Amino acid sequence: MTQGSNSENAIEIRGLVFRRGKRAILDGLDLTVPRGQIAAIMGPSGTGKTTLLRLITGQLQPDAGSIRVLGEEVPALDRHQLYALRRRMGMLFQNGALLTDLNVFENVAFPLRENTELPDELIRHIVLTKLHAVGLRGAALLEPSELSGGMGRRVALARAMVMDPELLLYDEPFSGLDPISRGVVLRLIRMTNDLLGLTSVVVSHDIEEVTSVADVVNVISEGKVIASGTPEVLENSDAEIVRQFMTGAPDGPVPFHYPAPDYREDLLG
Amino acid sequence: MNFLHTALEQLLGRLRKLGAVTLFFGEILVRCPAGLKRPRLVSAQIYASGVLSLVIIMVSGFFVGMVIGLQAYDSLSRLRQEDILGAGVALTLLKELGPVVTALLFAGRAGTSLASEIGLMGATEQLSAMEIMAVDPLQRVVVPRFLGGAIAVPLLAAVFSAIGILGAYFIGVVVMGVDGGEFWSQMQEYVDPEDIWEGVWKSVVFGIAASLIAVYEGYHAPPTAEGVGMATTRTVVTTSIIVLILDYLITAFLL
Numbered sequence: 001m002t003q004g005s006n007s008e009n010a011i012e013i014r015g016l017v018f019r020r021g022k023r024a025i026l027d028g029l030d031l032t033v034p035r036g037q038i039a040a041i042m043g044p045s046g047t048g049k050t051t052l053l054r055l056i057t058g059q060l061q062p063d064a065g066s067i068r069v070l071g072e073e074v075p076a077l078d079r080h081q082l083y084a085l086r087r088r089m090g091m092l093f094q095n096g097a098l099l100t101d102l103n104v105f106e107n108v109a110f111p112l113r114e115n116t117e118l119p120d121e122l123i124r125h126i127v128l129t130k131l132h133a134v135g136l137r138g139a140a141l142l143e144p145s146e147l148s149g150g151m152g153r154r155v156a157l158a159r160a161m162v163m164d165p166e167l168l169l170y171d172e173p174f175s176g177l178d179p180i181s182r183g184v185v186l187r188l189i190r191m192t193n194d195l196l197g198l199t200s201v202v203v204s205h206d207i208e209e210v211t212s213v214a215d216v217v218n219v220i221s222e223g224k225v226i227a228s229g230t231p232e233v234l235e236n237s238d239a240e241i242v243r244q245f246m247t248g249a250p251d252g253p254v255p256f257h258y259p260a261p262d263y264r265e266d267l268l269g
Numbered sequence: 270m271n272f273l274h275t276a277l278e279q280l281l282g283r284l285r286k287l288g289a290v291t292l293f294f295g296e297i298l299v300r301c302p303a304g305l306k307r308p309r310l311v312s313a314q315i316y317a318s319g320v321l322s323l324v325i326i327m328v329s330g331f332f333v334g335m336v337i338g339l340q341a342y343d344s345l346s347r348l349r350q351e352d353i354l355g356a357g358v359a360l361t362l363l364k365e366l367g368p369v370v371t372a373l374l375f376a377g378r379a380g381t382s383l384a385s386e387i388g389l390m391g392a393t394e395q396l397s398a399m400e401i402m403a404v405d406p407l408q409r410v411v412v413p414r415f416l417g418g419a420i421a422v423p424l425l426a427a428v429f430s431a432i433g434i435l436g437a438y439f440i441g442v443v444v445m446g447v448d449g450g451e452f453w454s455q456m457q458e459y460v461d462p463e464d465i466w467e468g469v470w471k472s473v474v475f476g477i478a479a480s481l482i483a484v485y486e487g488y489h490a491p492p493t494a495e496g497v498g499m500a501t502t503r504t505v506v507t508t509s510i511i512v513l514i515l516d517y518l519i520t521a522f523l524l
Binding site: 057059083084086087089090091093094095097098099100110111114115159163 | 389390393394395397398399400401402403404405409
């Protein structure tokens with residue numbers, strides 16, 4: 001075990017600033033995710049949720065602030081240390097991001113083949129176990145193009161947990177799925193978190209799904225966490241912006257209109 | 270003034286890109302030794318870039334050889350020098366047309382598919398997913414494809430030249446009635462090992478350039494349909510120009 005991995009929080013972010021050009025996407029963001037919990041990160045589109053995930057995985061460098069993940073200060077790691085840290089985490093991409101030139105079995109086996117020297121027989125054993133856990137052992141020999149959206153997401157989940165990570169990141173795990181697949185993914189998130197004793201971070205704006213699975217919900221707006229608490233606490237929140245988001249109201253603190261010059265002036269010139 | 274400004278800015282942009290490609294080349298070279306330790310990945314790419322290009326290379330080689338044979342026969346017969354047909358054709362193919370046309374065909378057949386494949390892997394987050402799985406996409410995806418292409422081009426150029434010579438033999442000897450013994454013996458007489466080496470060096474350099482441009486364009490393609498399309502186009506255009514420029518430089522240097 002690496003030094004610091006016994007600290008109580010899987011993720012500790014302090015004063016995180018990230019800019020694209022002159023625009024600050026994240027502006028002094030603080031976030032804590034305790035070990036063993038499912039933490040949801042919610043917020044309107046374009047608030048930098050996916051950017052935040054990329055900062056946690058070290059694919060982007062912050063402009064300021066501290067990001068501690070599993071006890072390691074991510075921005076300070078070199079490539080070698082970063083890869084060592086990434087072997088301890090898994091990520092489920094929005095569209096699955098399966099490797100299209102490998103079949104389902106090889107996709108799940110990929111991290112093992114690349115990162116370990118395990119014998120083929122053991123790899124087969126592990127891969128089939130993980131595929132069985134997501135209910136797709138029978139689909140092992142299918143190509144990614146033969147899978148439905150929900151099945152692809154489940155294969156990607158099996159792949160994300162094949163290295164037995166301590167931390168699993170989900171980027172929009174429910175988007176574009178039918179209700180049954182949503183239910184399946186939901187159950188899998190809860191199950192993997194509890195059975196494998198890992199920490200999960202779910203980035204999503206599907207309120208219903210997220211509130212039913214998350215232990216803690218963090219709402220991001222304008223580059224900061226503006227509300228944080230259990231789903232019940234947030235549902236009863238007085239803050240206008242939290243209410244707008246939780247009820248899905250089209251207009252409110254998050255305006256319906258993108259900033260524009262005066263309508264009348266714009267039309268009449 | 271405005272025109273000058275734009276021209277300078279464009280020049281600066283080109284230079285910046287040249288610098289970026291050079292740095293990228295460095296990153297690939299650093300990873301090549303480790304890449305060679307996984308020969309299965311490289312051989313799969315030699316198959317995809319090389320073996321699957323064989324048909325187009327052989328057909329083109331045969332027809333180019335026939336055309337050169339025909340043209341050379343026409344010119345030489347006016348001087349009553351048909352006997353040196355074999356030597357003339359072989360020198361043209363080995364030193365120039367073999368490496369150059371092979372590199373251009375490679376850019377069209379294999380370079381485009383390398384660029385679009387890598388570009389699409391980027392657009393569908395496959396490269397990103399590899400990074401998260403602690404797998405270096407440069408090492409796992411780019412280096413084997415670069416090596417496969419760089420190894421395939423010299424081999425394809427050799428096939429192209431050999432088939433081209435057979436094409437010229439067919440036209441010159443079988444159709445036009447040049448003496449077969451003269452065809453081969455004059456070739457043996459006038460083609461020196463240095464001539465062959467010139468072609469080999471060229472094809473090695475072109476192979477590296479064509480593969481590098483393809484993987485660079487693919488890896489840096491914007492993650493959109495349009496971006497991948499543009500990267501594919503740029504691969505062919507840039508490779509064609511660079512190969513012709515390099516061809517002149519190498520020829521001037523070696524002669």
